Amino acid sequence: MNQNLLTVSTSPHILGRTTVRSMYLEYMIALAPALLMGLYYFGAPALITVLLAVASAAVSDFIVSFITKKPSTLSNLHIICLGLVLGQILPPGAPWWLPVVGGALTVFLGIGIFGGIGYYPMNPVLVAWVALAISWPEAMNSFLDPLPLGTEGDWAEAETPLMQLKGDIGTLQAFELGVLWLGKVPGAIGATSSWALLAGGVYLIIRRIIPWQIPIGALLGAVGMALLAAYTDPAIEELGLEGFAAHMDVAWFHLGTGGLLIAAFFVGPEPVSSPVTPWGTLLFGVGIGLMAIIVRTWGGLVDGAFYGVLLMNAATPLLDRIRPRVIGKVVNGA
Amino acid sequence: MKLSNWFKGISLPRPPAAAPPVGLPAPEKVYLPLRQHRGAVAEPKVEPGQRVALGQVVGASEEFESAAVQATVSGVVEAIVDTVDPAGEKVPTVVIQNDGADAWADELAGAAILEDPAAVKATRPSHLLRRLREAGLVRAQVQGRPLHVDLSPPMAPQSYLYMTGIPVVRPIDTLIIRAVDVDPPVCPNQSCMGEASQDLAVGVAALARISGAKRVILALPSGVDAAGIAAIAAQYEWEVASVSQRAYPFASDNLLVQSLTGREVHTPYGEPRDVGVLLEPLISALDVGRVLSSGRPVIDRVFSVAGEVKNPQTFRVRLGTPISQVLDAAGGGPSRPGKIIVGGPMMGLAIFDPATPVTRETVGVFVQSAASVVAYADHPCIHCGRCVAVCPVNLIPSDLGKLCEFRMYEDAAEMNLMNCIECGCCAYVCPARRPMVHFLRHGKSEVLAGRME
Numbered sequence: 001m002n003q004n005l006l007t008v009s010t011s012p013h014i015l016g017r018t019t020v021r022s023m024y025l026e027y028m029i030a031l032a033p034a035l036l037m038g039l040y041y042f043g044a045p046a047l048i049t050v051l052l053a054v055a056s057a058a059v060s061d062f063i064v065s066f067i068t069k070k071p072s073t074l075s076n077l078h079i080i081c082l083g084l085v086l087g088q089i090l091p092p093g094a095p096w097w098l099p100v101v102g103g104a105l106t107v108f109l110g111i112g113i114f115g116g117i118g119y120y121p122m123n124p125v126l127v128a129w130v131a132l133a134i135s136w137p138e139a140m141n142s143f144l145d146p147l148p149l150g151t152e153g154d155w156a157e158a159e160t161p162l163m164q165l166k167g168d169i170g171t172l173q174a175f176e177l178g179v180l181w182l183g184k185v186p187g188a189i190g191a192t193s194s195w196a197l198l199a200g201g202v203y204l205i206i207r208r209i210i211p212w213q214i215p216i217g218a219l220l221g222a223v224g225m226a227l228l229a230a231y232t233d234p235a236i237e238e239l240g241l242e243g244f245a246a247h248m249d250v251a252w253f254h255l256g257t258g259g260l261l262i263a264a265f266f267v268g269p270e271p272v273s274s275p276v277t278p279w280g281t282l283l284f285g286v287g288i289g290l291m292a293i294i295v296r297t298w299g300g301l302v303d304g305a306f307y308g309v310l311l312m313n314a315a316t317p318l319l320d321r322i323r324p325r326v327i328g329k330v331v332n333g334a
Numbered sequence: 335m336k337l338s339n340w341f342k343g344i345s346l347p348r349p350p351a352a353a354p355p356v357g358l359p360a361p362e363k364v365y366l367p368l369r370q371h372r373g374a375v376a377e378p379k380v381e382p383g384q385r386v387a388l389g390q391v392v393g394a395s396e397e398f399e400s401a402a403v404q405a406t407v408s409g410v411v412e413a414i415v416d417t418v419d420p421a422g423e424k425v426p427t428v429v430i431q432n433d434g435a436d437a438w439a440d441e442l443a444g445a446a447i448l449e450d451p452a453a454v455k456a457t458r459p460s461h462l463l464r465r466l467r468e469a470g471l472v473r474a475q476v477q478g479r480p481l482h483v484d485l486s487p488p489m490a491p492q493s494y495l496y497m498t499g500i501p502v503v504r505p506i507d508t509l510i511i512r513a514v515d516v517d518p519p520v521c522p523n524q525s526c527m528g529e530a531s532q533d534l535a536v537g538v539a540a541l542a543r544i545s546g547a548k549r550v551i552l553a554l555p556s557g558v559d560a561a562g563i564a565a566i567a568a569q570y571e572w573e574v575a576s577v578s579q580r581a582y583p584f585a586s587d588n589l590l591v592q593s594l595t596g597r598e599v600h601t602p603y604g605e606p607r608d609v610g611v612l613l614e615p616l617i618s619a620l621d622v623g624r625v626l627s628s629g630r631p632v633i634d635r636v637f638s639v640a641g642e643v644k645n646p647q648t649f650r651v652r653l654g655t656p657i658s659q660v661l662d663a664a665g666g667g668p669s670r671p672g673k674i675i676v677g678g679p680m681m682g683l684a685i686f687d688p689a690t691p692v693t694r695e696t697v698g699v700f701v702q703s704a705a706s707v708v709a710y711a712d713h714p715c716i717h718c719g720r721c722v723a724v725c726p727v728n729l730i731p732s733d734l735g736k737l738c739e740f741r742m743y744e745d746a747a748e749m750n751l752m753n754c755i756e757c758g759c760c761a762y763v764c765p766a767r768r769p770m771v772h773f774l775r776h777g778k779s780e781v782l783a784g785r786m787e
């Protein structure tokens with residue numbers, strides 16, 4: 001047989017370097033700063049939680065691939081990355097079974113029953129997170145006071161800024177914005193260091209791993225809604241905020257706390273469950289921002305960012321119908 | 335470049351500066367397919383054993399959409415066999431054994447010679463058009479149409495215009511000469527820029543005279559030394575536009591027309607002519623000039639060899655030379671060849687026979703070794719939206735790909751499948767390595783087949 005036969009196929013004959021694996025690898029690179037900051041503040045309990053979440057997701061994936069008789073897709077890092085995200089949005093001092101159950105729920109309930117990567121309608125991490133939050137509210141709401149690496153002391157339970165906000169509207173002014181953005185406050189492992197999340201998110205946008213519309217939309221929506229709340233909510237008016245700068249501080253507080261930034265940059269733009277069209281992605285982002293602030297200001301729950309993502313996930317097929325005008329398409333009567 | 339196009343398309347590496355074409359000696363045998371364009375196959379006008387002179391017509395047809403084929407060497411017709419063209423169809427082919435004499439045919443001696451643009455302007459358009467038709471010129475691209483078809487005004491507006499209620503034939507007022515190559519690193523147009531001289535002036539004058547264009551735009555690649563051609567443009571008052579050759583696919587016909595004139599060409603049935611623009615590649619304009627100023631048909635073709643060959647460069651080869659011989663002149667291909675692609679890496683057609691001849695519709699090849707042939711994957715779409723971001727015509731390739739994969743062709747057609755220009759950007763950026771262009775092409779052919787019934 002002739003060894004020099006030529007290959008014939010359709011164009012294009014060259015491809016870009018991005019693969020599913022490299023995409024999730026870059027996701028993890030972008031997540032790293034926030035994760036490292038979380039480990040720095042919350043030490044061993046955080047490390048154990050994250051590792052358990054990742055390991056549980058990986059083992060669950062093996063089980064799923066065994067049951068469905070499909071080759072394991074662990075090598076494309078998709079499951080690992082989702083496990084990592086799950087670990088980052090769990091409280092640091094969680095009991096050991098919480099991340100284990102969470103990782104299993106991510107893979108079984110979030111991905112497996114829908115048929116794997118590309119097919120699930122909702123962000124699997126949030127499916128697991130919501131299941132945990134509904135089933136074990138106490139465990140999911142017990143946060144630790146940050147204890148940076150090297151400082152002596154015992155872990156102490158503490159309330160996150162947003163939990164304090166529920167009880168006392170004055171919390172809006174109780175925190176130095178610098179401390180808040182640095183992340184030295186009680187909170188989920190990888191969600192407190194706002195600057196690290198921002199850096200990772202900007203990296204993802206520059207590398208074109210995520211569409212820029214989702215985070216920008218989320219930030220715009222959150223800032224807009226926070227300003228609206230600051231101007232109209234009587235409870236906030238009692239604080240006696242004067243001028244735009246003071247009102248903007250409310251918005252900065254909201255951006256720097258809770259799950260908003262990790263939802264805007266990492267959880268929301270998760271490729272499978274987010275929309276693809278330019279305007280669809282922008283509205284998706286705006287919806288996340290609005291939901292986050294609405295729930296925080298007027299809702300019964302502590303934070304609305306993740307619920308916002310889930311709600312917008314449900315709207316994704318609708319948002320994908322907002323298609324741009326096709327260039328060259330003949331419009332009747334034009 | 336428009337701001338809204340910033341994120342669209344892909345940016346390819348800048349191709350190396352193209353050297354002027356190097357002449358190749360005439361081969362031992364030439365293979366002249368009797369169809370080197372879109373349209374009808376020509377009738378053979380010679381028989382095996384007959385002596386033919388250079389430029390003698392060996393195939394011609396009465397059909398309008400056809401081009402005459404001339405002998406590109408003098409010698410003896412050996413046989414008429416079937417070869418396969420780049421698109422994969424069998425075409426009867428005249429094989430001529432070269433006698434090395436390069437004697438021009440006698441009947442060409444009396445042809446009128448138009449050596450400068452002023453003489454062209456004094457000639458009747460119908461006469462010029464007949465000259466081009468006799469010379470059998472073809473627009474230099476795969477499935478290019480004969481030049482006289484490109485230039486002839488349509489008898490009536492195209493039917494798609496009627497369907498949309500705009501039954502107007504817009505007269506051609508703009509001529510765009512494209513010196514940018516759509517699909518780098520195959521850069522025949524760019525490498526011809528240095529050769530442009532009086533021939534270009536004659537060619538452009540003829541194209542403008544026939545089409546009636548008042549405005550001539552020369553689209554030059556940016557970042558390339560084009561002083562010579564710019565001087566000619568200044569002399570004849572052509573507009574010069576600088577077009578990036580890295581921003582693929584914005585140098586392709588319809589998108590170039592849109593960015594240079596602001597007129598939107600309708601897809602899939604429209605063409606630049608419908609919006610009053612005639613767009614020709616630089617090599618075609620040069621060919622027109624050479625036909626008119628020499629009185630002889632063009633017997634060679636500028637042919638770029640790029641990719642994994644020893645010395646990638648541009649050649650001037652006789653029409654009918656097997657591509658394998660051109661590759662040998664470029665230092666030979668890789669030891670384990672993978673693909674030979676007529677056209678460029680993004681939109682070219684992979685051929686299976688290296689002996690496929692160089693024809694009027696081929697402008698270059700891109701060679702890949704077996705190791706660098708890319709593999710597509712059977713991976714589900716992960717809905718990341720990168721294809722949507724890059725699609726230059728604002729389609730949703732991810733959805734179209736899924737619909738075509740699951741045989742919902744008419745649903746795909748409703749989502750504007752037919753407006754796809756098959757540029758391949760979606761497949762290029764797809765992290766799941768889905769064969770997007772394959773899906774969409776298959777879907778298109780199924781839609782067309784379904785509508786025929």
